[in-house]
Amino acid sequence: xxxxxxxxxxxxxxxxxxxxxxxxxxxxxxxxxxxxxxxxxxxxxxxxxxxxxxxxxxxxxxxxxxxxxxxxxxxxxxxxxxxxxxxxxxxxxxxxxxxxxxxxxxxxxxxxxxxxxxxxxxxxxxxxxxxxxxxxxxxxxxxxxxxxxxxxxxxxxxxxxxxxxxxxxxxxxxxxxxxxxxxxxxxxxxxxxxxxxxxxxxxxxxxxxxxxxxxxxxxxxxxxxxxxxxxxxxxxxxxxxxxxxxxxxxxxxxxxxxxxxxxxxxxxxx
Amino acid sequence: xxxxxxxxxxxxxxxxxxxxxxxxxxxxxxxxxxxxxxxxxxxxxxxxxxxxxxxxxxxxxxxxxxxxxxxxxxxxxxxxxxxxxxxxxxxxxxxxxxxxxxxxxxxxxxxxxxxxxxxxxxxxxxxxxxxxxxxxxxxxxxxxxxxxxxxxxxxxxxxxxxxxxxxxxxxxxxxxxxxxxxxxxxxxxxxxxxxxxxxxxxxxxxxxxxxxxxxxxxxxxxxxxxxxxxxxxxxxxxxxxxxxxxxxxxxxxxxxxxxxxxxxxxxxxxxxxxxxxxxxxxxxxxxxxxxxxxxxxxxxxxxxxxxxxxxxxxxxxxxxxxxxxxxxxxxxxxxxxxxxxxxxxxxxxxx
Numbered sequence: 001x002x003x004x005x006x007x008x009x010x011x012x013x014x015x016x017x018x019x020x021x022x023x024x025x026x027x028x029x030x031x032x033x034x035x036x037x038x039x040x041x042x043x044x045x046x047x048x049x050x051x052x053x054x055x056x057x058x059x060x061x062x063x064x065x066x067x068x069x070x071x072x073x074x075x076x077x078x079x080x081x082x083x084x085x086x087x088x089x090x091x092x093x094x095x096x097x098x099x100x101x102x103x104x105x106x107x108x109x110x111x112x113x114x115x116x117x118x119x120x121x122x123x124x125x126x127x128x129x130x131x132x133x134x135x136x137x138x139x140x141x142x143x144x145x146x147x148x149x150x151x152x153x154x155x156x157x158x159x160x161x162x163x164x165x166x167x168x169x170x171x172x173x174x175x176x177x178x179x180x181x182x183x184x185x186x187x188x189x190x191x192x193x194x195x196x197x198x199x200x201x202x203x204x205x206x207x208x209x210x211x212x213x214x215x216x217x218x219x220x221x222x223x224x225x226x227x228x229x230x231x232x233x234x235x236x237x238x239x240x241x242x243x244x245x246x247x248x249x250x251x252x253x254x255x256x257x258x259x260x261x262x263x264x265x266x267x268x269x270x
Numbered sequence: 271x272x273x274x275x276x277x278x279x280x281x282x283x284x285x286x287x288x289x290x291x292x293x294x295x296x297x298x299x300x301x302x303x304x305x306x307x308x309x310x311x312x313x314x315x316x317x318x319x320x321x322x323x324x325x326x327x328x329x330x331x332x333x334x335x336x337x338x339x340x341x342x343x344x345x346x347x348x349x350x351x352x353x354x355x356x357x358x359x360x361x362x363x364x365x366x367x368x369x370x371x372x373x374x375x376x377x378x379x380x381x382x383x384x385x386x387x388x389x390x391x392x393x394x395x396x397x398x399x400x401x402x403x404x405x406x407x408x409x410x411x412x413x414x415x416x417x418x419x420x421x422x423x424x425x426x427x428x429x430x431x432x433x434x435x436x437x438x439x440x441x442x443x444x445x446x447x448x449x450x451x452x453x454x455x456x457x458x459x460x461x462x463x464x465x466x467x468x469x470x471x472x473x474x475x476x477x478x479x480x481x482x483x484x485x486x487x488x489x490x491x492x493x494x495x496x497x498x499x500x501x502x503x504x505x506x507x508x509x510x511x512x513x514x515x516x517x518x519x520x521x522x523x524x525x526x527x528x529x530x531x532x533x534x535x536x537x538x539x540x541x542x543x544x545x546x547x548x549x550x551x552x553x554x555x556x557x558x559x560x561x562x563x564x565x566x567x568x569x570x571x572x573x574x575x576x577x578x579x580x581x582x583x584x585x586x587x588x589x590x591x592x593x594x595x596x597x598x599x600x601x602x603x604x605x606x607x608x609x610x611x612x613x614x615x616x617x618x619x620x621x
Binding site for chain 2: 044045046049050107111112113131134212213216217218220225228230231232234
């Protein structure tokens with residue numbers, strides 16, 4: 001078995017471990033050992049503000065994705081097979097469009113002269129166009145749209161495996177639909193919730209094009225500081241240090257979370 | 271294309287082997303590799319400047335393109351075996367390259383065409399190649415009669431109510447702020463950075479979007495998302511050409527440029543020098559604005575008769591237009607004070 005996994009391991013080593021390691025090395029080594037890149041992150045407010053904003057957006061997007069994605073996945077898991085396929089196809093369909101095109105599509109929908117504002121004005125709901133884009137709101141909406149499938153698919157995979165007889169057993173013992181959902185279905189779907197949330201949360205942390213195009217210049221997420229540091233400091237290390245800090249921060253968060261939630265039991269339950 | 275793909279990969283440090291093989295090939299004396307930013311801009315140069323120069327000098331010009339050449343220039347020179355000879359990049363990068371020993375010092379005795387250009391248009395390491403301008407553009411729908419015509423007007427939200435956009439970058443934006451505060455276009459440098467940021471704080475609440483790409487600035491104005499914007503003249507004139515109800519003024523525009531410079535240790539140094547001289551030849555230079563909305567770097571281009579008077583009036587570097595504008599000092603922007611101002615920008619944007 002190990003021999004079969006060898007090519008994949010080699011690819012990971014070559015394409016992930018070595019470049020990331022090289023970048024991390026650059027962040028502490030530039031004409032000699034230096035902590036200047038980390039000292040800068042520690043001492044300048046802009047990094048803290050961007051980290052805070054990035055985590056704020058990531059939490060918000062994860063919660064909204066869960067709120068929107070859970071009912072969709074639930075519907076797909078209880079619907080007849082034919083309908084489940086239709087629902088999942090609709091969820092996955094946007095995948096076929098590039099992130100860039102979708103960002104521009106949101107611009108066409110959300111901007112001052114965009115579809116939503118035009119309609120709302122015509123039916124007399126608003127007098128002045130709403131500021132729906134070129135701010136954090138527009139960034140969150142578009143990010144949510146892009147990442148929703150990453151929430152729905154793991155949820156669906158988990159929900160599908162929940163044996164229906166458990167709910168019937170619950171019902172036969174006198175529990176109503178609400179109680180069986182809360183006491184039986186929801187706890188059993190938690191691994192999916194955790195997997196989907198983790199995916200969405202981590203992917204949001206690295207978003208670049210969406211905030212760049214829809215954030216109006218004010219929504220400065222951490223990936224934008226990475227690219228700015230390449231331009232400003234002329235060395236990879238200044239940029240990769242920001243990435244290393246992000247990586248460590250995420251690692252710490254998951255470590256902390258794992259202390260409270262028994263991750264291995266939730267994910268690998270038998 | 272072989273060369274193009276090779277150098278990008280080399281930049282990523284992935285296939286240094288390919289690079290080594292290529293640079294081991296014997297360098298022919300009568301060819302150079304020229305690098306610019308690609309797209310319509312590089313196509314226009316090919317017709318106006320590159321092909322005619324190659325023909326006149328009897329050399330082959332291999333082309334490569336990259337949106338931001340600077341990191342590649344650094345890694346190529348650091349490798350000790352650069353494959354590029356001449357690079358067209360923002361003038362500031364040529365100056366930084368000179369300071370950091372990445373770019374060859376120029377001998378103007380060998381560059382007669384460049385030697386007659388104004389001093390402000392060249393440095394020890396670079397020759398200006400073409401000009402564009404950051405101008406005040408506005409919607410004619412919103413301002414059919416009296417349009418804003420100076421940065422003071424742009425800052426005057428009472429006289430000119432409306433939504434505004436500026437570039438999400440300190441270049442030209444700090445200059446505009448100082449002109450709005452009453453500094454004369456020819457007295458800008460060294461920039462009073464504190465004063466400029468104070469003035470920007472004043473207009474900040476009225477800025478709807480801080481744009482990052484040229485395409486975005488044009489889209490904002492065209493869609494009516496904003497009523498006035500600082501934008502590059504070529505982007506606005508392209509909209510005007512498509513019939514959009516927009517306009518702009520060269521008054522208090524900030525004249526910016528890209529320059530040619532030669533990589534340190536360029537494989538075809540002597541030919542590269544000959545090419546740089548030829549590229550700023552008045553006639554080739556005069557041909558450029560026939561294909562794209564950029565102005566020639568060599569003012570003598572306007573004496574050749576190649577550019578028709580109505581076209582001259584549209585060009586940022588035409589003498590009448592240039593005299594209304596501020597010439598960006600790349601020397602200041604690449605000085606420690608300029609770099610400090612650049613680093614201050616994000617902090618300003620976040621607050």
